[in-house]
Amino acid sequence: MKKISFKLGLLFFVFVLGIETILFASLYVTLVNLRIHEEFQQLLARGNNHRDVLEKSFDPATLEHVATMESEAETDVVITDDTGKILCYSDHILPIAERIIENTNKNIPHRGMIAQKNWQKESHISTVSPIRIGGEIKGYVYMFQNTESIQNMIDKLKHHFMAVGFLSVLLTIITIALLSRIITIPLIRMKQATEKLSKGDFSVRLQVKGEDELAELGKAIQTLAGDLEYLKKERNEFLASISHELRTPLTFVKGYADIARRPNLAEEERNRYLSIIYEEAEQMQKLVKDLFELAKLDQHSFQIHKEPTNLCSFLKKLHDKMHPAFEAKKMSFAYHCEKNITVHIDQKRFEQVMMNLLDNAIKFSGEGSAVSIEARREKHGIVLIVSDEGRGIPEMDLPHIFERFYRVDKSRSRTNGGTGLGLSIVKEIVEAHGGSVRAASEYGKGTKIIITLPEG
Ligand SMILES: Nc1ncnc2c1ncn2[C@@H]1O[C@H](COP(=O)(O)OP(=O)(O)O)[C@@H](O)[C@H]1O
Ligand SMILES: [Mg+2]
Structure with missing residues (x-):
């Protein structure tokens, strides 16, 4: 397609789409990270709560109590002693829990830390908080949360983003299509006008609105059309005048020459006609000289x-x-x-x-x-x-x-x-x-x- 509105629109679209994609992508990444961070923080806070309770009374009844509380919740808890031996747990021991408990390094700050953060690949995320009584580590509270709920949330977010992204691309296309059309309509009109001009039709009328460069271009074309029309009219009139000016002396020359060539004409009379012809020829010579002079003056090279x-x-x-x-x-x-x-x-x-x-x-x-x-x-x-x-x-x-x-x-x-x-x-x-x-x-x-x- 050669249409300028299409080219312009496509150019705009590519740029706007690029910008939109970058903005959406960064917004998406930020939002996801924020949400995941929140999930970890919540899980860690919950673990720390249990830990605080256990630091006050580290006995089987309390352990049982904590386990029961967690069995009602979406999260799971596993409590170990300082060597990693499992003391109690809610629901059941997940396979991943054993692996995490084994692998966790035991230098854990009191505020707790994340024990397993790969929410994309693993079935659970996990945090660990140490139980410290009188400066001595008594055990660890491991918290687990199924990553399915996180994945679900992220999926929902993804869907939202896709819907909004699709909508904004659609709106962008519509807007750009309209705008590029609005911008190019005057250009197309001017193109048509100049085409008409080049074909010799000077009756172009452009409706020019506004004060911008396009409007100025339109005005210039309009003026050009007017000038050309005027020139054409003037040239026609000029040519008509010239032929008119030449016709009269030529009629005389022709008429008198016709008489002068009659055989039985007196010498004196013939001479009279010949001198009239001479005068007329002189007059035409003068006219041609003046015209030539004017033509020279008219040229831009003058x-x-x-x-x-x-x-x-x-x-x-x-x-x-x-x-x-x-x-x-x-x-x-x-x-x-x-x-x-x-x-x-x-x-x-x-x-x-x-x-x-x-x-x-x-x-x-x-x-x-x-x-x-x-x-x-x-x-x-x-x-x-x-x-x-x-x-x-x-x-x-x-x-x-x-x-x-x-x-x-x-x-x-x-x-x-x-x-x-x-x-x-x-x-x-x-x-x-x-x-x-x-x-x-x-x-x-x-x-x-x-x-x-x-x-x-
Ligand atoms: N000095 C003048 N006195 C009277 N009429 C004049 C004078 N100069 C010009 N004109 C008038 O203006 C017309 C145009 O002059 P001009 O262009 O020199 O043409 P031309 O002398 O060939 O007739 C003349 O035909 C004449 O009618
Ligand atoms: Mg004169």
């Missing part, structure tokens, strides 16, 4: 190589490079920058960011308007603001412009060659620098793109 950069000289270089583009549209372009601001940026990537923003500023502003970049140090970091006086962004579009393929004016953006990917590339790069970007705009008046970078 790394930025930050280096300490003086922001002002960085902006100056940018200004020199971009100036002609502004002049071509009769726009002004200025930058203001607090001195000695050093930022840690990947210069190539950050140039990409600024170019995208300036490209937008040029694209979405009228002739003769002004664009400026401002860089300053603020409490929470370095702030870079690109402002223009262009058409601005409607309030309802403002939260979406950093999304992929989002354009405020879908139809017109075709004519100015936008792919809708510029700002999402900007966002990825800025965030990879540990910064953030947002837009503020007043429709019809102008737009500000605000980048915040961590200082140093």
